[in-house]
Amino acid sequence: MSGDRSSSGLVICAGWLLLASLTFACSTSKATPAPAPVPELWGTFKPVVSVKELMRDMLDPIADNIFDSVSIVVTKDGTVETAPHTEEDWEKIRIGAVTLAEGVYLLKVPRPFAPAGDLNNSTGPDAVELSPAQITAKVGADPVEWNARIEALRNVGLEVLDIVKRKDAEELWDACENLDIACESCHRSYWYPGETNRFYSKLDRRLRDLQTPSPQGQPKR
Numbered sequence: 001m002s003g004d005r006s007s008s009g010l011v012i013c014a015g016w017l018l019l020a021s022l023t024f025a026c027s028t029s030k031a032t033p034a035p036a037p038v039p040e041l042w043g044t045f046k047p048v049v050s051v052k053e054l055m056r057d058m059l060d061p062i063a064d065n066i067f068d069s070v071s072i073v074v075t076k077d078g079t080v081e082t083a084p085h086t087e088e089d090w091e092k093i094r095i096g097a098v099t100l101a102e103g104v105y106l107l108k109v110p111r112p113f114a115p116a117g118d119l120n121n122s123t124g125p126d127a128v129e130l131s132p133a134q135i136t137a138k139v140g141a142d143p144v145e146w147n148a149r150i151e152a153l154r155n156v157g158l159e160v161l162d163i164v165k166r167k168d169a170e171e172l173w174d175a176c177e178n179l180d181i182a183c184e185s186c187h188r189s190y191w192y193p194g195e196t197n198r199f200y201s202k203l204d205r206r207l208r209d210l211q212t213p214s215p216q217g218q219p220k221r
């Protein structure tokens, strides 16, 4: 019985091999076909706001439709759990997912990183943020990374859309974590690469110093 199965398997394999070699022969005998023409866009893109404002006024608030969809808050009166139940709850999450997945492509439209005159927290000894000019140079030097980080966020949008279709509230927890990672990894690379472990341990030390009471019982300033 098992012998029969493996011999018919062999026949099928041989058939595939023959087919594969024929296809190979056909495709090598012809000249490489011309690439399909890139479809024209319906218009040109003209940005309205800087990246910073696009974050503040679009991507950040709409991401909350997803981030706020599930939570467990422990208060002194008990535990309050939030999860989507109604059609409206799921619609809100879908609006978040679609707006993120489509909207993040607006980061491919060349635009200033911050409004004119805004240098971010890029000056002074403890500055952790890059200036808009530094971010522009970094993206220009390696646009592949910038686009990959855009795709990473878009993928989370697609993941959430799928969850909405299946109404699987449990999976939203993972999706929220993925969303946080997609936002933060881009920020760490382009916005505040100065926030390294060293920065945090320095901050930690400074906070501890502030909390340690001085001999007079007053916190140190």
Ligand code: HEC
Residues within 6 Å of the ligand: 051, 052, 053, 055, 056, 059, 060, 063, 107, 113, 114, 120, 131, 132, 135, 146, 149, 150, 153, 179, 182, 183, 184, 186, 187, 190, 191
């Ligand atoms: C492809 C990269 C990228 C991704 C992905 C990204 N951001 Fe940003 N974001 C930036 C950059 C760069 C800045 C800083 C721009 C500047 O200030 O020059 C920024 C700034 C911000 C700011 C600051 C706005 C202000 O007014 O100071 C917020 C808030 C923010 N992002 C939220 C988010 C959230 C939430 C997500 C995920 C849903 C996200 N970002 C995903 C690149 C990204």
